[in-house]
Amino acid sequence: MTFSKTLKSALFGLAVLGLTAPAMADQLSDIKAAGKIVTATDMHYAPFDMLNNGTYEGMTKDLFDGVSKEIGVEPVYQDIPWTAELAGLEVKKFDIVIAPVTITPERLERYAFSLPIADATVALVRAASNTEMNKPEDIKGKTVGVQQGTAQFKQLQAFGKELGDVTIKEYGTTDEAYADLAAGRLDAVAGSLPNLTYLVKNRPETFAMFEKATFGQPTYFGWVMRKDDDSASFVKAVNDALLKMTDDGRIKEIQEKWLGTYTELPREVPTK
Structure with missing residues (x-):
């Protein structure tokens, strides 16, 4: 076989590999294709998460209903014990933990957080x-x-x-x-x-x-997502939605509904 034919064969093989290789995983694309975001929270944490005669309600639900609407998908809410939530997220049982989780430097090393959704002092x-x-x-x-x-x-x-x-x-x-x-x-x-x-x-x-x-240092609650390249677009979409809801007054309205007051929150994830 001539060198020219060998080169052509090699290039053809690479092209075939390129056509058949799986596309890079992207969580946001997968969520949009499925038409839903699968969540986990503990529905016994008023005023964020509550069951009222078997119906899920609370500040978290109102906030995440808005975020899901901005992303263009339906939220799926699951009542999961707090102690099982982060472990379940890591093995991809759900897309996001929307139970209010205090943002700490230790957790930031392992997980991606949304922007703050509330004071957690x-x-x-x-x-x-x-x-x-x-x-x-x-x-x-x-x-x-x-x-x-x-x-x-x-x-x-x-x-x-x-x-x-x-x-x-x-x-x-x-x-x-x-x-x-x-x-x-x-x-x-x-x-x-x-x-x-x-x-x-x-x-x-x-x-x-x-x-x-x-007492102690001021802290904030956020939502937790996986910290990997696949999830980066999803994290950005959630944060973009929260910023939009902040700017148009929806977050203020939700805070006042459930907490009776409004607290201006950081527009970046705290690192300390």
Whole structure:
């Protein structure tokens, strides 16, 4: 065989390979082709995620309904225990975790986050009848509940170690912690500021905020996606939608509906 024929054969083989090689994976393209975004959240985290007579509602749903509409697909909402959500995301059981997840430097190393969707600064709530605790330092010598596996748990743990003599009790859901607080089995519950503000607003006869409620560093909630090249276009689409909803006032309207107030959020993902 001549060199010319050999070269032609080689080029033809490469062309065939090029025609038959699979296209680069792209999560956004796959989502649009499927016509849906499959999500995961814990539907027991008011005011973000709630089940009302079996119907999913809350601030997260209103926000993500808007994002899905901007992307041009339908959202599929799944109620998944918090402890199974990030692991399920990694093995591609769903496209995105829309449970409010505190953005931390450690999580940013492993996952891609959306822009902040809400304030997540850790705060404390007490029984309305307990007027002895007014500032965070008053939990010294007390028992405090918190949802397990959360950034709020880590901050409470660090604060408790700093104070000394703080007993921390972990719960699978915040609802379980609130029930024990109402029953007198806890002295306080730690959680994100918007969650506790909503709790006190709706049940003032049972719960009250500490007069100085927050402690630790200011933090934010975001949604979690996979951190890989395939997902980059999807992450951008979600963030573009959130920015559009911020600029046209929809996010302000949703915040005021569920939180009673509006907090201006960063237009970039915090890295600290």
